Amino acid sequence: MMIEKEVNPRFEDFIFNWDYKNYFLVGGYGSSKSYHIATKIILKLLxxxxxxxxxxxxYDTIRDSCYSLLEEIIIDLKIDDRVRCVTSPMQIRFPNGSKIIFKGMDKPAKLKSINNVSLIWIEECSEVKYAGFKELLGRLRHPTLKLHMILSTNPVSKSNWCYKHFFNDTKNGIHILDDKDLYKKKTIVIKDTYYHHSTADDNLFLPESYIEQLEELKVYDPDLYRIARKGQFGINGKRVLPQFEVWPHHKVITSIEKIKRCIKRVGMDFGFETSYNALIRMAIDDDEKILYIYWEYYKNQMTDDKTAIEIAEFKETKELIKADSAEPKTIRFYRQEGFNITGAKKFPGSRLQNTKKVKRFRKIVCSSNCTNTINELEELTFAENKDGELIEDEFNIDPHTFSAIWYGLDGYEVSDLKEEKYADEIYAKGKGVKKNYNTYNRKGGSVF
Incomplete structure (x- = not known):
């Protein structure tokens, strides 16, 4: 059967390439990746x-997306007299016995009845949970046919599982591919995975007006511009700590040594199964309002006795550790072991107040040695409610190093820029009031 179909040149090799098990396609809006994946699957099943x-x-999103797209292509190829699109249950049946079935990960029990699936397409794979992805890997099996999995997505945060699995997972020391290399080369093969990047420029069927609309995003929504126009991974949402920087370790230590009035702090968050024990050493330049993070301990599934052995140096230095006061039993254990540790104050609204405190630093500098802190804080964003509004004390991940920083800063106040301006104005008026940023009383509105 001869079939003629005009396709975008950028996808021509992809459509006919079946040499690999995994095909990971990432791209911007309107790049036509989903259209060409659907075409590829139809041709293979024919x-x-x-x-x-x-x-x-x-599941409810499939009918108006993947199913309707496949149906559209079948009609366009003029094979709808032989290939049947069934709506209840949703299936596409081919004359040679091939078929396409549709499932949603919100109903995982229905996956267990699937047998002899040799080809899986996960559309918007970044929305699927990692546990769901691993479940699908188990469903991909056939006694004779070569197995293939196609994953497609618009770029998301680098904290998403699909970036960590197919590119880099710094927390676990996994490096597979630098996404910047993919943007340059457009197609890269690593072992049994075929990587493909595309943007609206690769879709020759798009009207120029659509690309112009994408270009307009550059002015009023840079994050969406990176995703939609450039098709690149990065930070999605509003960053919690936009002043966060990573410096080489030796530069951080040198800078700390030059601080005239250096304040040293240590904070600790407790965790075990899925959360982590996070212990952070910090130095504060109180004059410049710079927070330096220069040492970290970060592990989970560690009992307290084993952790105590690994951080035994703190018994020798007698450094004061401010820890999560919600774990009094754990704090008591460390005290008995000889650690100088106490609980940090927690109160209703303390998460929000601690977040605002850290945000008031003019600069937050992290040592390149603190890889887990970098992984959690560099791209930390605020969570959003169902209306798209920011939740100022919830985040896209559970950042244990951030909690440790909160506790470590217990009792220290970072002066607000507005407060400093107010104090300067009073002093400049010659009222005889000595400027003292650390003792500014926000509630009373006075400097004393």
């Missing part, structure tokens, strides 16, 4: 008898 599974996180 060629040989297979069962393909198409998945999205929410």
């Amino acid at each position: 060629e040989e008898k297979r069962t393909a599974l198409v998945v999205r996180e929410v």
